[in-house]
Amino acid sequence: MINKQQIIDRFISYVTIDTESDPKSNTTPSTEKQWDLANKLVDELKAIGLTEVTIDENAYIMATLPSNVEHHVPTIGFISHFDTSPDFTGANVNPKVIPNYDGNDILLNKEAGIVLSPDYFDDLKLYIGQTLITTDGTTLLGADDKAGICEIVSAMEYLIQHPEIKHGEIKVGFTPDEEIGRGAHKFDVEKFGADWAYTMDGSQVGELEYENFNAAGAVVKIKGKIVHPGYAKGKMINSMYIATEFINSLPRLETPEHTEGYQGFFHLHNIKGDVEETVLEYIIRDHDKDHFEARKDVMEKLANELNSQYENEAVHIEITDQYYNMKEKVEPVKHIVDIAEDAMKQLSIEPIIKPIRGGTDGSQLSYMGLPCPNIFAGGHNFHGRYEYVPVESIIKATEVICKIAELTAAKHQ
Numbered sequence: 001m002i003n004k005q006q007i008i009d010r011f012i013s014y015v016t017i018d019t020e021s022d023p024k025s026n027t028t029p030s031t032e033k034q035w036d037l038a039n040k041l042v043d044e045l046k047a048i049g050l051t052e053v054t055i056d057e058n059a060y061i062m063a064t065l066p067s068n069v070e071h072h073v074p075t076i077g078f079i080s081h082f083d084t085s086p087d088f089t090g091a092n093v094n095p096k097v098i099p100n101y102d103g104n105d106i107l108l109n110k111e112a113g114i115v116l117s118p119d120y121f122d123d124l125k126l127y128i129g130q131t132l133i134t135t136d137g138t139t140l141l142g143a144d145d146k147a148g149i150c151e152i153v154s155a156m157e158y159l160i161q162h163p164e165i166k167h168g169e170i171k172v173g174f175t176p177d178e179e180i181g182r183g184a185h186k187f188d189v190e191k192f193g194a195d196w197a198y199t200m201d202g203s204q205v206g207e208l209e210y211e212n213f214n215a216a217g218a219v220v221k222i223k224g225k226i227v228h229p230g231y232a233k234g235k236m237i238n239s240m241y242i243a244t245e246f247i248n249s250l251p252r253l254e255t256p257e258h259t260e261g262y263q264g265f266f267h268l269h270n271i272k273g274d275v276e277e278t279v280l281e282y283i284i285r286d287h288d289k290d291h292f293e294a295r296k297d298v299m300e301k302l303a304n305e306l307n308s309q310y311e312n313e314a315v316h317i318e319i320t321d322q323y324y325n326m327k328e329k330v331e332p333v334k335h336i337v338d339i340a341e342d343a344m345k346q347l348s349i350e351p352i353i354k355p356i357r358g359g360t361d362g363s364q365l366s367y368m369g370l371p372c373p374n375i376f377a378g379g380h381n382f383h384g385r386y387e388y389v390p391v392e393s394i395i396k397a398t399e400v401i402c403k404i405a406e407l408t409a410a411k412h413q
Contacts, residue, residue, distance in 0.1 A: 002158060002395045004131070011133065011150045011394060012095050013040075014082075015142040020090040021083035021180045028058040028186055029083065029176035035059055037082045041149065041174055048157040050172065058186045061174040065156050065167070073168025073409045077197030078155070078401055079361055079372065080148030081178030087383040088140045095141060098132040101390075108385070109137030116386050123204065123380050124388075131391040141387035143379030147394050148200030149174060151377060154394075155401035167405035168412070171197070175361055181322055184364035196336045196371045198404070199362040204352065205393045206344060207376035210330040210337050211355035212363045213264070213285040214292035215322040218299055220246060220280040222273075223314045236275070242306060242314055243271070243278040249302050262287045262355060264295060287325055287355055323359045329366035330373055337373050339411065343403035349396060352376075375400060 017037045022030040029035065038059045045053045050063040067073060084090040098106060103125060106116040114137030118124040124132075135141045152172055159165055171194045175183040178201075202209060224239030250266050252258075259265045264286025272279050284299070286292040296319050303317040330337065341351045356363075362372030378393025 002154065002398050004391060004395065007150060007154060007394050007398070008097060008131070008133070008391055010154065011146065011389075011391075014146040014149060015093050015095055018091045018093070019083045019142070020086055021177045022086060023180040028182065030180060030182070031083075034083055034176045038174070038176070041082065041153070044153060045156075045172065048153065049160045050156060056188075059176045060187060061172075062192055063172040065159060065170040065172070067167065067169045068163055069166050069168060069409050071413055073412045074195040075169045075171060075193060076405065076408055077171035077173055077192060077194035077370070078152045079173040079175065079197050079199045079365070080145045080152055080201060080377070081175045081183045081361060082146065082149055083176050083179050083183075084140060084142045084146075085144065085179040085383040088385065089138075090140055090142055093139045093142060094136040096134045096136055098134060101127055101130055101132050103128040106132070106134060108134060112137055114385060116388065121381060121386060126204075127390045127392070132388050133391060134388040135385055137385050140382070140384055141379070141389065143377065143387055143389040144382040145178065145201045145377060147379050147389050147397070148377040151200050151394055151397040151401060154398045155405075158398065158402055159405060165402060165406050167409045170405055173197070178361050181359075183361040184368065187361070187365060187368070189365065189368050189370045192370065194370060196333060197362070197365065198340060199360045199372055199374045200377045200397060200401070201360045201362070202356075202374050202376035203378070203380055203382070205376055205378060205396055206350050206352040208337065208340055208344065208351050208353050208373065209356045210373040211287060211327040212323075212325055212359045212374075213287055213357065214289055214324050215359055216284040216292070216296060216319050217322055218282040218284060218296075218317060218319045220282065220299075220303065221316045222246070222278045222280070223312065223316075224276050224278070226276045237310060237314065238275050239278040239314070240273045240275065242310060243273060243280055245306060246280065246302060246315065250298070260357075264288070264291055266295065266299070284319070285357075289325065323363045324367060326363040326366035326372065330371050333371050336371060339407050340373060340375060340400070340404055343400050343407055346407075347396065347399055347403055349400070
């Protein structure tokens with residue numbers, strides 16, 4: 001039986017350490033403060049009894065739980081990231097524990113009038129009677145992905161304390177900078193030494209994902225020409241107006257707020273401009289590889305069309321691929337998904353197999369030779385003040401890890 005209070009204490013000890021990553025930094029990890037949790041995790045992994053505990057110069061952590069069976073079992077891994085998103089502050093996290101949630105509004109912050117309400121976040125109704133951990137309304141929580149770390153550490157500790165559960169060799173990996181798309185960039189797959197792995201980085205209980213977006217980033221720089229407005233006729237070129245043309249020429253309903261499931265999108269997430277120069281920053285997402293390539297082509301052609309209308313090639317676009325759909329790499333070894341699905345079913349958890357509308361470290365790792373589906377970690381409303389996680393969901397994910405380890409050994413006798 002997983003100890004509930006121990007889970008709460010462990011999780012809170014992680015989220016109260018600020019590990020926000022920084023996309024503008026060129027270092028790994030991108031922020032010095034990520035080392036604070038990384039070093040704590042190294043000490044904790046050693047303390048619970050894992051072997052080969054290492055941390056490299058980039059703060060990538062790896063450890064091993066040795067096999068306790070004599071027959072050969074494939075080596076499996078579990079991976080989570082310890083950074084939090086720069087979308088919202090992760091400093092001075094002050095988590096609130098709500099036991100026996102009654103299904104009503106939760107007042108996160110009385111002074112600011114911030115309320116977590118099931119009228120808006122209807123997933124809350126799934127957790128009536130459970131213990132929730134929320135923010136105080138001024139920060140994110142960090143369940144993405146410190147819930148995953150808590151689950152992996154807790155599962156390894158449980159397996160060590162219960163040797164009657166038979167398992168093969170298990171590898172543990174914790175990474176920095178996943179939230180800025182660099183979590184797997186310096187991950188040493190060969191050193192990790194697993195045949196396959198699972199990221200614990202999903203949301204709702206039961207989520208099991210092996211499809212994700214193909215992803216690219218686009219930076220559109222638009223040059224204008226500044227002239228005194230009183231004498232500007234036929235001379236001024238206002239880059240902001242050209243930018244408006246570019247924005248309005250993309251399909252208005254193919255944006256995040258209008259799409260779901262397998263539908264891709266163009267997302268303008270940053271804009272900065274004046275008459276002389278405007279910079280648009282987009283992300284491009286699609287599950288289908290052909291549609292993904294078509295989206296990039298649409299943006300390139302639009303830039304060319306605008307350049308034909310304005311002098312000196314006013315529009316410059318640079319598109320950079322970020323990651324690809326892991327389905328291509330996981331489907332040939334689909335049994336690794338089947339084991340996770342079977343583990344959930346044996347624990348009376350209904351698997352929710354669906355595409356990720358995003359990416360995980362696993363999407364990049366799969367293309368680096370480590371097939372890596374994604375499993376729920378339990379949190380909701382990531383990257384903002386309304387983030388929360390049910391403690392019971394963390395416990396269930398911990399149990400799933402243990403069951404996957406047990407089933408992998410049993411299936412290879």
